[in-house]
Amino acid sequence: MIDKKSAFKAIFSELSQFPIFLGLKTADIEALCEGGEVVATSHRHALFHFDDDAHYFGIVLSGAYKLSKPTPSGNDVIIYFSTPGDVIAAFIMSQPAPKYPVSAIAMGPSRFLKLPRSVYLNQWVKYPEMILRLQNSLSTRVGQLHNYQVLSKAPLATKVASLLMQMLQKSEDKNDLTLPSPLTRKEIADSLGASVESVIRVMSEWSKAGIIETKDHQIKILKLEKIIEMMKQQ
Amino acid sequence: MIDKKSAFKAIFSELSQFPIFLGLKTADIEALCEGGEVVATSHRHALFHFDDDAHYFGIVLSGAYKLSKPTPSGNDVIIYFSTPGDVIAAFIMSQPAPKYPVSAIAMGPSRFLKLPRSVYLNQWVKYPEMILRLQNSLSTRVGQLHNYQVLSKAPLATKVASLLMQMLQKSEDKNDLTLPSPLTRKEIADSLGASVESVIRVMSEWSKAGIIETKDHQIKILKLEKIIEMMKQQ
């Protein structure tokens, strides 16, 4: 086992920047991350699987993870793309014998700060401020899911445009219109409940029209107005 | 203004049965419901509208409310059916200047205990137990939304079956297979993102086959196995 104190110091600068910890005292952050362990996962490797016993939760440090749920027919539906600063699986920790409701799979090399469930029960719930912050991110999440429902009858192009815009909003740098994490067409399809081919048909139209550009799975938006226009139509 | 003390006594027996208050001391429940006011709404009347300033949250006492969100094209999508005991709009109360993310419309005569936002900020947030209970119901809700996403590619019959089962699970009496609240075909369609006609085509098949029965918008399930069977196929 590595020296935890020094491990904490090494990632503290990362942690303190995340909204969830912003403005907290160093000692508090340290207490909240007690027993934490940094896990590095490579592309397509799982942090945990759907229905596994949930012994830990944690925070995405770098890269990205897709959270997906298997369908009865053996496919996967992508529920969420977690990017740095996102807290994963925290809100199931208070259940008696929690199981992960999704699988978490790395998209490219990624790092995760793994925290034992006991820390949640002993520390996190004791900080009312923490609970409120978690509640806020949960309620934002619910809002996103509602927006998705509103789009249920919209044409596929609208859904794809909305997804791109949603991803873009997570980006730090508002001047760079490149999505913060790489995304394959299949991943887009799986998160919209569409087929790869249909997504490709929509997006290659856009590529030809110079609205977007894909290089090495990094999607860049060239004509933002066009995308916004696509979102509105229905 | 009515005498609040006596008003509270009158509904206390209702309140204390709801999961959200179960096991709490009378004094605590009274504190949490301070300044509460019972609102009676008749069929199709709104408690509040989408995008209104949110000055209050509250608890459904009787009847049911549908929470819906307008689409750009002027239709409505039903986000949730709230039944007695459900807490509505609590988790947006902690935002600076909250607006309702949905409209709440009564399905049949219904009663609602309306609580001012200040009570949430001054009382509810102070009870860690309350916050955790709210978090739990929110996380259940997120789970339901995920289940809905998993069904995105499933045939309509599967979606309708799942919705019926979900409604049925809220029912108190596990022996009576009548859904706890009346539901029109249009409401089912709006909550599944389908057209009324398609929902009718599915359900009238079932009526003919003696799987369900509708009387006065009350839907009763006659052959539960058949419905469960429908849910599985995809």
Added chain:
DNA sequence: CGCTCGGTTGATGCACATCAAAGGCTGTGG
């Protein structure tokens, strides 16, 4: 150098939307 993975394109079919029309039921206002 074969293998897997991601992207692309075309042909075909189907589930569901849309449009249209009609009947029953309820509440409401002249």
Added chain:
DNA sequence: CCACAGCCTTTGATGTGCATCAACCGAGCG
């Protein structure tokens, strides 16, 4: 008290967006 409007349900005819199936290409990789 009846006529009328609005809501809910139903059925049929028609159209279409997207899934599905099939095939191919290029790039990276062990």
